[in-house]
Amino acid sequence: MKRTLFLIIFLAIVVPVGWVLFCKYEGDAPIADISLPSQYLRQSYEINITASDKGAGLKHVTVSLVQKDNEKILLDKSYPPSSIQSLFSDNIILSDTFTIPVEMRKYGMNDGQAIIRIVVTDYAWRKWTKGNSFYQERPVIIDTVPPRLQVLTSQHNVSKGGVGLVIYKLDEENVQSGVRVGENFFPGYPGVFKDPMVITALFALDHTQGPDTRIAVEARDLAGNETKRGFYHYIKDKNFRSDTLRISDGFLEFKMPDFDLGPMEAQFLMEENPLLAKFLYINETLRQQNVETVAKVPSDTRGELMWDGRFSRLTGAANRARFADKRTYKHNGKVISHSTHLGIDLASTSNAPVGAANNGRVIMAQNVGIFGNIIVIDHGLGLASLYAHLSQMNVAKGDVVKKDDIIGRTGLTGLAGGDHLHYGMMLHNVCINPVEWWDAAWIKNNITSKIESVKIQIQ
Structure with a gap:
């Protein structure tokens, strides 16, 4: 009987008290996950913090900006005290997340070094009930002066x-x-x-x-x-020229089979003129996609002036189209499409050798839709030359070339109706007039x- 009574008392008092002491005297410190967008305090600066404690629960979270003796409290949050009953309920706050705006211009602080101080405490009974704590200082720089x-x-x-x-x-x-x-x-x-x-x-x-x-x-x-x-x-x-291109059925029969558009091909077969429908898709939608692809390439540039003197032009070639020609396409006398020609078409003999216009580094050498086989050369400071419709490419991406090195041969790959070189120049993602760069006097003066x-x- 006594043994049974002792067991009841033990289970009713000693075990709960032991459990409370075990929980309340836990020694795991809370943690804080801090995300700073930059070491520099920007004008629209936000600190993201998640504070958590897996034991007795969060007690207090303080975040402050400190510069010498000047401290600005950015966050000061206390949590309701826990109780013995809370050990057996969900009232303990184990985690909390904050987004804290920092408006340093309001704080009367000077430009220079500062720190963001984070302090998190929990409700453990250690340290005479002060609890376990998390403390961290993150260095930042206050800078409110724009560059001159x-x-x-x-x-x-x-x-x-x-x-x-x-x-x-x-x-x-x-x-x-x-x-x-x-x-x-x-x-x-x-x-x-x-x-x-x-x-x-x-x-x-x-x-x-x-x-x-x-x-x-x-x-x-x-x-x-x-x-x-x-x-x-x-x-x-x-003012740039206007030009009219007449698209014949012979051209469509000759050129459209060069483009394999996969599942799109079945869609064109449903049209009254499948080859014309395919041409319109290539000349408008695919053209835009291909231009965007090529326009991204000159971002791979070196911050130095790599070229020397005027840029070379395809030897013995005649102009067949000029920069920024506004093209109108007609089929059987009817206007069907428009585009702008952002290069210069140069025609010489078939498969004529193409030299690099100037010193540089090959940053593209591949087949790109309407351009066919295309080579792009970086000349530094974002300036690039491009060579399209090539029948042959003699260089690969990463090759360093000198002015007039043979990099390929003219051809009619892509959306070319006859053998020629489409020569273009770009500054970053903008197509520019190559004629300026063929002029030694313009390069010297400008x-x-x-x-x-x-x-x-x-x-």
Whole structure:
């Protein structure tokens, strides 16, 4: 009887008390998972924190921004105390997540070093009921001053569809900068001058951008501070030709079988003129896809001036189409489609050897839809030349070539009706007029003389 009574008392009192002491005296510290978007406190800065405690539960979470003796509390949250009953219920707060905005301009702090301090405590009875704690300090930098820049070049004359060059100097490192032309952005590069703070940027107008286009240098530091600076420039307007291409049934029968569009082929068979329907898809939808594919390639560039002098032109070739020709396609006298020709077609003899227009590095050599076999060469600072419709490619991606090295032969791959070279040039993702780069005087007046002038100026 006594043994039974003792067992009842033990189970009713000793075991629960032991369980409470075991739980309440647990020694596992809470943890906090902290995500900072940057070491620099940006204007729209948010700290993401998840605090958790798998034992006695969260007691207090404090997050503060500290700079010397100045401390700004960003978060101060307490949780209701737990009880013995809470050990057997779901009232314990084991985890909580916060998104904390940081508006450093309101805190009266100076630019420079600071820390984000995170303290999390739990309801354990250790340390005379102070509990276990998590403590961490994360270094950050307060930076509210935008970068400063000085434009070093004075004359910036650029034509519609053409290229200009601006050189400027920054006052701090780790700044993303370049030239904004309308909606297009052209990065600047520090590799042309010994001083890494002197930046060279080629910029371009596409074939639709005229004299009302806004042009400015932009600079953005790691803290998100921005500077925009206009500079003197003159934009020369230009009218481009219109051209009509007559699409014959013979051309469709000759060319359309070269394109295997997979499941789409069955859709064209349902049309009144399957070959014409296929041509329209290729000339509009596939063309747009292929142009976007090729336009991404010049981003693989080196921040140095790799070319030397004027760019070479296919030897003995005649122009068959010009840059930015506005093309109208007709079939049986009816207008069926439109496009803009963003290169120059050069016709010589069949399978004529094609030389690299200037020194550079091959960044594409493959078959791309309407372009057929295409080679793209990087010449540095985002400038690239392209060679399309080739019957043969003698180089591969990564090859370094010299001016006039034979890289392939002309052909009629892709959407070409006859053997020729489609020669184009791009600045980053914008197609530009190659004629400027065939002109030694234009290169000297607009590119090289400006670089030499700045070299003398900064010495």
